[in-house]
Amino acid sequence: MGGSAEDGRWLEDALRPLGLAIAVVPLETAIGADAGARAHPAVVVLHERRRREDLLAALDRIRADPGLGSAPLVVVDHERDVERFTATVARGAAACFSPPIDPAQLRATVGRLARWRDEAHEVERRHRRRRPLLLRLDVHLPGEATTTGLLRDVSAIGCRLEMPVAVAPGTVLGLTPYGYDSSLEFRIGATARRCVELAPGVHAVACRFSGTGAVLAPRLFAIRPAGGAPAAGAAAPG
Numbered sequence: 001m002g003g004s005a006e007d008g009r010w011l012e013d014a015l016r017p018l019g020l021a022i023a024v025v026p027l028e029t030a031i032g033a034d035a036g037a038r039a040h041p042a043v044v045v046l047h048e049r050r051r052r053e054d055l056l057a058a059l060d061r062i063r064a065d066p067g068l069g070s071a072p073l074v075v076v077d078h079e080r081d082v083e084r085f086t087a088t089v090a091r092g093a094a095a096c097f098s099p100p101i102d103p104a105q106l107r108a109t110v111g112r113l114a115r116w117r118d119e120a121h122e123v124e125r126r127h128r129r130r131r132p133l134l135l136r137l138d139v140h141l142p143g144e145a146t147t148t149g150l151l152r153d154v155s156a157i158g159c160r161l162e163m164p165v166a167v168a169p170g171t172v173l174g175l176t177p178y179g180y181d182s183s184l185e186f187r188i189g190a191t192a193r194r195c196v197e198l199a200p201g202v203h204a205v206a207c208r209f210s211g212t213g214a215v216l217a218p219r220l221f222a223i224r225p226a227g228g229a230p231a232a233g234a235a236a237p238g
Helices: 005-018 027-032 052-064 082-090 103-119 122-128 213-220
Strands: 044-048 073-077 093-097 135-140 146-154 158-163 172-177 188-199 202-209
Touching (some): 005 044, 005 103, 027 052, 052 073, 135 158, 158 188, 202 213
Parallel strands (some): 073 093
Antiparallel strands (some): 135 146, 135 172, 146 158, 158 202
16 A cells, blocks of 8 residues: 555565465555455555655554554555654554565565464464564674564563574674664664574574663664553563
8 A cells, every 4th residue: 555656566566476465555545445345454565655744644544444454564664764663663563664675575574474363373362462573673693793683572671583593592682673774873782581493594582672772672662661552562571
């Protein structure tokens, strides 16, 4: 949804290899459609180039729509701005993409989210009772090495990542939204507490925020104060 006709064609070309039914429609058309006459989408992708106020209004309208608001939301934003990123997460996005946009990564994310409702474990559903989360991050390792990771859970004190490499407990990591410069003021410090191999080349890493990360993480990931509904997940790492 959203964007220009050219943006719609780009999305359709990027997602077509998934083999999913794809409907590219203007935002107004999607939200204005008769709820009883339309199929409920497995994933909603919002392609956005407009100013921040328009982005936020679009996100609020999607969340309020009974059919669209219940599906995982992916936002493709052509502005790389921390405030837009934070606002997007706070309004329910499961994943956010900003330049550089990797079509293969977008395709993998949409495909995974499309399977989420069928494949999510029942215990996990009962425990979390919230949307899936697949936020792509740059993970800065000791020795100036950097890898990519997926943020799966986040709370005020820590997070759970999926990473292609294993790290030992006690390893100090730096986390920034994917594609942002490593010197970004929102670089978050975290210490690995546990690492479990889920599959060859896929590791789940439970981290606790450290240093200024404990202050910056709630702001970057739009975590609400205790007692409020969590914006991006509330499962704290063990």
